[in-house]
Amino acid sequence: MVLDVATGTGLVAQELRRHGCKVVGLDQSDQMMRSTDHGAPHKVQAQAERLPFPDGAFDALTFTYLLRYVDDPPATMRELARVVKPGGTVSCLEFHVPTNPLWRTGWLAYTRAVMPPTGRLVSREWGYTGRFLGRSISEFYRRYPLETQAGWWRGAGIPHPRHRVMSLGGGIVIWGVKQ
Numbered sequence: 001m002v003l004d005v006a007t008g009t010g011l012v013a014q015e016l017r018r019h020g021c022k023v024v025g026l027d028q029s030d031q032m033m034r035s036t037d038h039g040a041p042h043k044v045q046a047q048a049e050r051l052p053f054p055d056g057a058f059d060a061l062t063f064t065y066l067l068r069y070v071d072d073p074p075a076t077m078r079e080l081a082r083v084v085k086p087g088g089t090v091s092c093l094e095f096h097v098p099t100n101p102l103w104r105t106g107w108l109a110y111t112r113a114v115m116p117p118t119g120r121l122v123s124r125e126w127g128y129t130g131r132f133l134g135r136s137i138s139e140f141y142r143r144y145p146l147e148t149q150a151g152w153w154r155g156a157g158i159p160h161p162r163h164r165v166m167s168l169g170g171g172i173v174i175w176g177v178k179q
Helices: 012-017 031-037 073-082 100-122 124-142 146-154
Strands: 001-004 023-027 040-046 057-065 084-094 164-167 171-177
Touching: 001 012, 012 023, 012 057, 057 073, 073 084, 073 146, 100 124, 146 171
Parallel strands: 001 023, 001 057, 023 040, 057 084
Antiparallel strands: 084 171, 164 171
């Protein structure tokens, strides 16, 4: 059984189910929980900082675009790992800031100059997202470089977190096995 935290639109949960996993989708947003089927037959509305499950309840856990939005990322990481069985995998998908100067310049231009007006064309909410997202990502990595984040994983009982930067540096997958 896999817990998909911050399931949002349910795309990760759908992909997990496509690969034969049984999935519980969890999100704090009532609107998100009602908007789609989330790819998970079991849905729970709760916060990642206080999961309503016993220790070791899941074989694996995924989360997407989460740690930028919590007050205490290290504590949230410990809470996420708490509900995973020893030997289980924890993984996340997150935006990233490209380190290559050329890609970073393009990323900054896209997130600062293209996303805000494009979002406004879709809706007021997407306009807000377009204005907010790039700065939020940049600020997160300024405050918490990747090595700091790896320390959160180690502190949560995942001693050897690994990562893979994707999309010309604009995305990252981090994963590890809970001890």
